[in-house]
Amino acid sequence: MFTGIVQATCKVEKIIEKAGLKTFEVALGTELLQGLKHGASVANNGVCLTVTELRDNIAIFDVMEETLKLTNLGNVKQGDLVNIERSLTYGSEIGGHVLSGHVHTQATVKTISHTAEHYNILLEVDEKWLDYIFYKGFIGINGCSLTVGEIEGNCFWIHLIPETLSITNLSDLQQSSLVNIEIDSQTQVIVDTVAKIMARKFAD
Incomplete structure (x- = not known):
């Protein structure tokens, strides 16, 4: 589990293509490496990946073909920066909201409005995900816990x-640009539960 509070952006030093997967070698800082072990879970752009090897300041992750297809890790190149968050530990402060590291879909950047007063980004998602996206609701974007702003169409x-x-x-x-989207799990459960109840009600 994760909190959506990104700890650092880290450079992808090397990507090795193998049959059915890619191996990412990501340079983590000393603080992020402290206590990190083989088999630990680390979110890369909001995608929960398992540490397969540690070497000096490098953490190595295998990214399966399905993950590459469904997330923006498939577009990551050597030298790119990825958002990194280590998994939540018992007793840690949750400053964002609980994320699983399982990306639901991707969104496309439609507009960036950057002025001296604000930095706003308009994202487009497939219409079916709008049932779970509410004004002032939580959402995970590239592993960042953020609050949804105004909604315009899809x-x-x-x-x-x-x-x-x-x-x-x-x-x-x-x-x-494509960003990874994780829907708030509590919102999803509530929406799906209400939809099931209403469907049964109208079916009777």
Whole structure:
């Protein structure tokens, strides 16, 4: 489990293509490496990956073909920065909201509005996911716990503060960039439960 509070952006030093997967070698700082062990879970752009090897300041992850297809890790290149968060430990402060590291879909950057007063991004998602996206609700974007802004059709705004921009890779986004989306699990359960109850009611 994760909190959606990104701890650092880390450089992908090397990507090795293998049959059915890619191996990512990611340079983690000393603080992130402290106590990290083989088999630990680490979120990369919001995707829960397992540490398969540790070497000096490098953590190595195998990314399966299905994950590459469903998330923006398939577009990551050597030298890119990925948002990193280590898994939640018992007793840790949850500053964001609980994330599983299982990406539901991707969203496309439609517009970036950057002025001296604000930094806003308009994201477009497949219409079927809008049932779970609410104004002022929680959402995970590239592993960042964020609050949903205004909704326009099948698009929604996010409003970023300087701190978020400084410690994540969201400041690197451009028009047409793809971001990983994790829907808030509690919202999904509530919406799906209500839909089932209503479907049964009208079926009677």
